[in-house]
Amino acid sequence: MAAWSSPPSLRHLLLLRPRLPLSPTCLAGSFSRRHIHSRCRLFSSAASSSTLTHGDAASTHGDADGVVDVNPPRGTRDFPPEDMRLRTWLFDQFREVSRLMAFEEVDFPVLESEALFIRKAGEEITQQLYNFEDKGGRRVVLRPEITPSLARLVIKQGKSVSLPLKWFTIGQCWRYERMTRGRRREHYQWNMDIFGVPKVRAEAELLHAIVLLFQRLGITSSDVGIRVSSRKVLQAVLTMYSIPEHLFTEVCVIVDKLGKMTREEIEKELISTGLSSEAVHGIIDVLSLKSLSKLEEVLGSGVEAVADLKKLFSFAEQYGYADWICFDASVVRGLAYYTGIVFEAFDREGKLRAICGGGRYDRLLSTFGSEDIPACGFGFGDAVIVELLKEKGLLPDMSRQIDDIVFPLDEELEGAASSIASSLRKKGRSVDLVEDKRLKWVFKHAERINASRLILVGNSEWERGMVRVKILSTREEFEVKAGELE
């Protein structure tokens, strides 16, 4: 049916990628480009030393000799400096686009009440909760997604906030899954959400944000597309076959598995909810549509689904991102709470899982016992995008960079070095103060960390209140009065 292999569920947002065949230490470096080999080598040597165990299952405890596993818990990552620089760079892109779109940043606890995520539609996300009971008997979870927390805060803020409200957040999400499939249990997700805009203008703004991000990253519309549909398409089909309203969510969650399961399995699941086989075929036929005019033919032009989608495509023209988006009725998304437009970005080569996904969820607040507010949003994970950037050669140079290295050539000059470092830092320069090394090491170090200048504090100069400065890019060298260093 769908031309893409990856099912449109939230699964991919959880950044689940096949474990590298090498070792979990290498897995930690899904972010890493250049250093992965050295780190894997390291792991091998480390693993062969007697001081390290690599735990599986429950063996992550320290053993009797107090030897502690040096790996983070299974399915999680450390961010050593090179990975952290990449993450910071990516998050900065998320933040910059959010600023362009005039969204405000918010945040929530990574630990939430389980009740926020209890939904009955059989979504994968609620079946893989990283949940437990705390010492006070509360059911809590490491959140699998951020939207319910957003909705919770919107309700809490109540009338003190003025609508529309445009919020973004970047946070870690968790899922508990047996590691047999070798997938990660956490990822970071950029979320942008609009509350209080019932029209598809909100969706048009969200798609604009996603396109702006891709453009900033150097990705073009021939690399990536965004498939768009509406849950109202399915809604209209259910109405055509007089299928009761309460089956809607369940049907959405089932048909979202198209691509993951065979058509026959899907049909069987649909029929087990009580649908006629005529209705089932009607649903599956509509989901294969890839053109809006065909959809209009099938559903009729008065239908909301068609009007919404037409409006959104016309917005796309006006914003100038029409070449990024296409209609695809098979997009349903795996979250139970979507009610209208749904969308997901995909690589056109079809190699990766969806890059991001989202949609309208106008009726989430009432499931929390509050009055509904029209809302839509998306989640954009930190993993698939990095894979894509890697593949396209678009990852920027992430090397370290500092301004000055201050190096006293003699131990008795450590005081002079201190005051020089101190005054340069006060002037806003990043200063690495190095001691007890050979000059040769210092030069190598300067190269490794991309230092701009080397400031050598030597006895003969210091007696005259001078220091020796070496500009590392030009190899120019000169003496400066210590007090006049800028």
Place this chain on the structure above:
Amino acid sequence: MAAWSSPPSLRHLLLLRPRLPLSPTCLAGSFSRRHIHSRCRLFSSAASSSTLTHGDAASTHGDADGVVDVNPPRGTRDFPPEDMRLRTWLFDQFREVSRLMAFEEVDFPVLESEALFIRKAGEEITQQLYNFEDKGGRRVVLRPEITPSLARLVIKQGKSVSLPLKWFTIGQCWRYERMTRGRRREHYQWNMDIFGVPKVRAEAELLHAIVLLFQRLGITSSDVGIRVSSRKVLQAVLTMYSIPEHLFTEVCVIVDKLGKMTREEIEKELISTGLSSEAVHGIIDVLSLKSLSKLEEVLGSGVEAVADLKKLFSFAEQYGYADWICFDASVVRGLAYYTGIVFEAFDREGKLRAICGGGRYDRLLSTFGSEDIPACGFGFGDAVIVELLKEKGLLPDMSRQIDDIVFPLDEELEGAASSIASSLRKKGRSVDLVEDKRLKWVFKHAERINASRLILVGNSEWERGMVRVKILSTREEFEVKAGELE
């Protein structure tokens, strides 16, 4: 004994502050300044509505009607936009100082193996672990501190990293404590750590970083001081009384409680470890010393503790921050693993808990079964510093700020508005696209979000390809060709 009321344990690093008497919603606003009243008002009105319950203990579940508690789990915070802006500003200060000091950022999972935090010295921190068993039978914790994760990664990286290694991180830490004392269960902590420098130069650099941060925030050395001592002081006393080495950590953890418990209680605890009452008095007497020369008199000048401290104070002179630090033998710190210099920053008025604290931990790695590397670091929480800044009136203006509001005066101009917003965003301007509001609302909104310009798209101008621009600070108004908007 000690002139300060707050005990030198890690407790304060966990940002535990008395719960505001109002409500947990208000607690969430420990970060908030201006909005706390409106939010408390909000909470009261929200709580009186039938749609909300405020759960205690296990009642955070949704109730039978699907009503969900809108508060984050007890002891945790949401960050609505105004609180988030303050947090981002504070973290930016942490990052900027870390850059000046040429430290590299790293990060770790907030979920760690419990084994990393199992220590037997009876520290408060290990007794309040937010720990649980995951579905795979692993003992895991929401980390109470970050140092053990740092040490773990240093071991994992092994010989692939070049020493010295200077890392910083900003991360959330958790503790599980019954909420009877009305304290928060999470806080964010800035950590800076140096591995591979055995000399007190490392401590001198860390103290420089702390002072640079205070200075950036507008805090002076008459507001804040840093008490410094060394665990080697206690070590020397134990040697004087021939107390066995293995009692050292336990003694440190006990005497750290001075100020929290009475002298008599401390003496009793010390005696129960097997110390003679002569030794106990010797220990407690030394801890009352506030001058290095007195310390030298008692311990003798050949002692490492004295030499280290003298060296550190001489560094402080050379860096230029001597007025910030003072010797105070009562500083021991509550973490078991410190081995040398220990320090903590305090407000000179003595109203608050310690602002940050740290020290040398040269033997932590061997407790994980690896070879030791000399190391020291500090943790700097996000709460006490904000309280201090609030008290001193040093919190900056945190209002929202955006560049342009684009407002179509007619629904049929929504396409024009889209293309204008799109082109301005491509030029780097933050654009809030507003629709379906009255002009009066838009002006108020512009004021509230500190917009620089208002761009009105009206029919009569648009027919000529023009838009009306209003500069909101000067109230200047003019027409511009839409294509020429910058």
